[in-house]
Amino acid sequence: MSKFFHINIGRQIGSGGLLVANRLGEIFNVKVYDKQLINMAAKESGLDASLFKKEDEKDSLSLNSSFSFSTFVEAVSSGFGSNMISSSNLFKIQSDVIRKIATKGSTIIVGRCADYILRDFKGCLNVFISADMKDRVQRIRESGRFPDVENLTDEKIEDLIKKGDRKRASYYSDYSLKTWGAAESYDICLNSSLFGIEGTVSILEKYVRENLL
Numbered sequence: 001m002s003k004f005f006h007i008n009i010g011r012q013i014g015s016g017g018l019l020v021a022n023r024l025g026e027i028f029n030v031k032v033y034d035k036q037l038i039n040m041a042a043k044e045s046g047l048d049a050s051l052f053k054k055e056d057e058k059d060s061l062s063l064n065s066s067f068s069f070s071t072f073v074e075a076v077s078s079g080f081g082s083n084m085i086s087s088s089n090l091f092k093i094q095s096d097v098i099r100k101i102a103t104k105g106s107t108i109i110v111g112r113c114a115d116y117i118l119r120d121f122k123g124c125l126n127v128f129i130s131a132d133m134k135d136r137v138q139r140i141r142e143s144g145r146f147p148d149v150e151n152l153t154d155e156k157i158e159d160l161i162k163k164g165d166r167k168r169a170s171y172y173s174d175y176s177l178k179t180w181g182a183a184e185s186y187d188i189c190l191n192s193s194l195f196g197i198e199g200t201v202s203i204l205e206k207y208v209r210e211n212l213l
Helices: 017-028 036-045 049-055 069-077 087-102 133-143 154-176 192-211
Strands: 006-011 107-110 124-130 188-191
Touching: 006 017, 017 107, 017 192, 036 049, 036 087, 049 087, 087 107, 124 192, 133 154, 133 192, 188 192
Parallel strands: 006 107, 006 124, 124 188
Antiparallel strands: none
16 A cells, blocks of 8 residues: 555536545545645746646647756756746646655645646546536536626536636646546546535545555
């Protein structure tokens, strides 16, 4: 068994993936990482967090750079960093942060291609959470995620969800070279509409207890 375990959760928008992650975090007393990784990467690199926010699950990213975090720090220190901040460089910085926290303890990470970034770590469970569109629309409507959501039709919310999913899919495939949401890309794929949030959590909890602890 690995000293630590890591649950990496990919999810469709409105599927309740973050709810599942937070519930698992409570059960196992493990920190859940989502958008706070942006601020952690900014702090680690000395860059403005807005740079990472702009690239957060962007729909078109490049893998051309072989740039490392240590090289980046050296470049900034010597005054040559301003023209070297590409999408792939920002991804590499965030990846270093993810790997760093994974060496210090168990983690639950939502999105961020964490399954790919931690592919060489032992004790990983890579999960994808989906849900029926009707439930996703309702969850988004209740969450107030989009501005003036109360004035949006279900059809408009569905369009926004699909657009967001396409961005996530592009981000994931660009960096992992795998297919977002495809069964072969993950260890477990679960439909939260079928199992419910608590049912989904229960399945994952059972697997972790029996295989990773």
